Structures are given as C-alpha cells and as structure tokens.
Amino acid sequence: MHLGRVIGRLVASHRYEGLSGVPLQLVQPLDSEGEDSGGALVACTVISSGPGDTVHYVDGREAAMACPETFVPVDATILGVVEEATNNGRVVAGMQRRDR
C-alpha cells in the first residue's frame, strides 16, 4: 500500500459497467517525507476521500478486490484517509500538515 494525496476528481460517465457508481480520483503518490514522488494516477475510491486529503491506496490485483464488484479492470483503489503519517517522529503527511 502506498501513501498519496488526492489532487482532483475525474468523471467518466461511459465506462465498464461493473464500475458504475465508483468515484474516480486523481492521486499524487508521496514519498516518506510527504513530498510528491512520480506521476499522478487515477484511482477508485471506496471511502469518502476528496481533493486535499492524504490517503493510502493499494495497487495491483487487490485494488479491484476493494471495489463493490471485485472482478473489474482497476489497478489502484483508495482505502483510507490518513490523519497523520510520521517519519522519525516528524509529521510528514496528513491533516496536521496543510502547508500546500
């Protein structure tokens, strides 16, 4: 599972039928310092996340297993909102770090 930040929403009204009603959001992966790392990706979400939230997401086959329909073409799913992530005692991501 990875640390990320929701940077936007994505609407695709015409899509694979097993994915209807599943929100899609743009996620920027973060490194252990809470800084952007690599390119953004599109992920499903199964919680009430939204832009600005720090989240954790799962990739690979397990991403589809988190969706309401488990045999769907999905490779990243947001599983939770991160309130706080620490690195050697410092808060590097989450609600406590709203400096962006």
Next chain:
Amino acid sequence: MFLADVVGNVVSPVQCDFLNARPLLLVKPVTPRDSSAGRARIAVDTVGAGEGDRVLVIDEGNSGRQILAAGDIPVKTLIVGVVDHIELNGEHTYNHGENHHQGAKQ
C-alpha cells in the same frame, strides 16, 4: 520479500472495514548495505514492529491474505518479521542491537 526500515506510523481513522484498525506503519525499502531501495510504502504490521526496526516485508496479495487468515481482502503489504542481523559475503552489515544503541546516542 524485501528489507525495509520502519520510519513511522500512519494514523487512518477513516478507512475500509476490512483493515479492522490493524496497525499501519510507514516503511522505507533498503538494500542490505543501507542504501535506499525505492519509495516508502504503508504496511500492515503482524509482528509488533516499531519505529527504528529493520523488517521483512511481503508485497504480494495471496501470501498476505493467508497470513491474516482473512477472505478476499485487498491487503498486500505486510510486515512479517523483525530482522536481528544481516550477514552479506561474510560481513555483518546490520545488527538490531547496535542499531538501537546508535539511535539512543543521537
């Protein structure tokens, strides 16, 4: 499986039910010679590891689900062991006790 250092905690009160309030730790992959080996990940702790420990991590779904004895849950990154020491080509590159001692001095 890969080696990683536990660098911190991840607090996530809003999350999927299947995670069941299991402890989540931020782990940073490392090589046996202490250099970084990729982006940090979030892992479910199954052994009681803590910050500063070097751990063994699996990042594969089937193994993860077997360890948790859970059904089809979307968890794949788990901490499955705490490393005591590493010997590479006859040279000791990591020792759990020493590492903690150094950490205390800082």
